[in-house]
Amino acid sequence: MKKIIEVLRLKYEAQLSHDKIARACQLSKGAVYKYVHLAKAKGITWPLADDVDEAALEALLFPAQEKPQRYVPPDCFQIHQELKRKGVTLQLLWAEYVARYETQAYRYSRFCACTASGGISRSVACASCTRPARRRSSTTVAPLSR
Numbered sequence: 001m002k003k004i005i006e007v008l009r010l011k012y013e014a015q016l017s018h019d020k021i022a023r024a025c026q027l028s029k030g031a032v033y034k035y036v037h038l039a040k041a042k043g044i045t046w047p048l049a050d051d052v053d054e055a056a057l058e059a060l061l062f063p064a065q066e067k068p069q070r071y072v073p074p075d076c077f078q079i080h081q082e083l084k085r086k087g088v089t090l091q092l093l094w095a096e097y098v099a100r101y102e103t104q105a106y107r108y109s110r111f112c113a114c115t116a117s118g119g120i121s122r123s124v125a126c127a128s129c130t131r132p133a134r135r136r137s138s139t140t141v142a143p144l145s146r
Contacts, residue, residue, distance in 0.1 A: 002035075002054065002058055003025045003027065003054075004035050004039075004054060004057050004058060004061065005048065005052075005053075005054055005057060006024075006025055007021055007025055007027070007031075007032055007035045007036065008035065008036070008039055008044070008046055008048070009046065010024060010025070011032075011036050011046075012045075012046035013046060013047075018032045018033055018036070035061070038061045038062075039061065042060060042061060044057075044060070044061075070104065071104055071105065071106050071110075072101045072104045072105065073106075073114060074097055074106065074111055074114055074115055076114065076115050079093055079115045080115070090111075090112060090115065091108070094108050094111045094112075097111065
């Protein structure tokens, strides 16, 4: 558990060094430095407001960073609908996808894997892709008798 409030209290109220704070809170000196440095950068001063708790302070110092999505996933439903039309191939749909999204488009192999799985995951495929192909039954030949 992070002890940000305790670190700031010991730093500004008790005027302790980072080394002593680290030993008192059982944290590394690097963690103590990081908490104090981030608090200074955000303009947080001691004493803290009464409504600030550990979770609110942590959210203020360490805001959640959303990872930007590099690739735009294909619309699998639309692709499956288009594939039902005569003359439409997966490669043709991929070419249109690349023309639309350019640098954010998947490569052909990944595009095929995404559309084959319905965009859910690699291990869970959609029903239309996993349905076994219909085969005509061959005529059974009776074994030769001797």
